[in-house]
Amino acid sequence: MPHTTQYFFKDYAAALMSFSAENIADYYRAPMAVYSDQGVITVTKDEEVVDFWKQGLKQYASQDINKAESTILLEDKVSETVYLCKVKWDNYGQSGKKVSSETNYYILANKDGKLDIVGLIITGE
Numbered sequence: 001m002p003h004t005t006q007y008f009f010k011d012y013a014a015a016l017m018s019f020s021a022e023n024i025a026d027y028y029r030a031p032m033a034v035y036s037d038q039g040v041i042t043v044t045k046d047e048e049v050v051d052f053w054k055q056g057l058k059q060y061a062s063q064d065i066n067k068a069e070s071t072i073l074l075e076d077k078v079s080e081t082v083y084l085c086k087v088k089w090d091n092y093g094q095s096g097k098k099v100s101s102e103t104n105y106y107i108l109a110n111k112d113g114k115l116d117i118v119g120l121i122i123t124g125e
Contacts, residue, residue, distance in 0.1 A: 005085055005108060008115045009070040013089075016068050019061065021053035029109065029116035036122040060091070063099045067092040073103070083108040083115070101125075 008027075015023040028049045034041045043049060074086035084107055091100045107119030 005072060005075055005083055005115065008108065009072065009085075009087060013068045013070050016060070017066065019057055021050045021057060024053045024057075025049040027117055029111070029118050032107075032118045032120070034120045034122065037124060063091065064093045065091045065099060066094055067096075081110040082118075083110075 012024075012027045015027055018024070025046060028043075028046070030043050030046050030049065032043045034043065043052075069090045069092070071088045071090070072085055073088055074084070076084045078084055084105060086103065086105050088103045089101060090098055091102075093099045103123050103125040105121035105123065106117050107121075108115045109118045
């Protein structure tokens with residue numbers, strides 16, 4: 001059975017909450033591109049994803065986030081193996097109170113039945 005985007009983001013949320021940059025990096029495939037208002041970054045090595053998340057996890061920890069929930073707002077299968085998903089993330093603290101939200105676009109590619117993030121558009125929302 002193919003790995004659906006809904007399961008992918010549920011598993012990805014669990015990886016985020018593991019607070020392990022290596023676990024999170026398993027959901028990405030280099031080379032990839034990250035787009036934001038600050039410009040475009042090309043990621044050519046898996047180690048760069050690990051390094052990025054080692055820094056990024058500090059923000060989650062500083063907000064005391066212990067739960068991340070994803071809601072797929074848009075899913076478009078643009079080819080046989082590529083999906084574009086707009087995903088809203090709600091992040092919750094120890095008390096169960098929502099502490100932050102963000103929405104990003106993910107470009108996913110299916111290779112050998114496994115989805116990976118091959119592009120990311122950070123919206124700042």
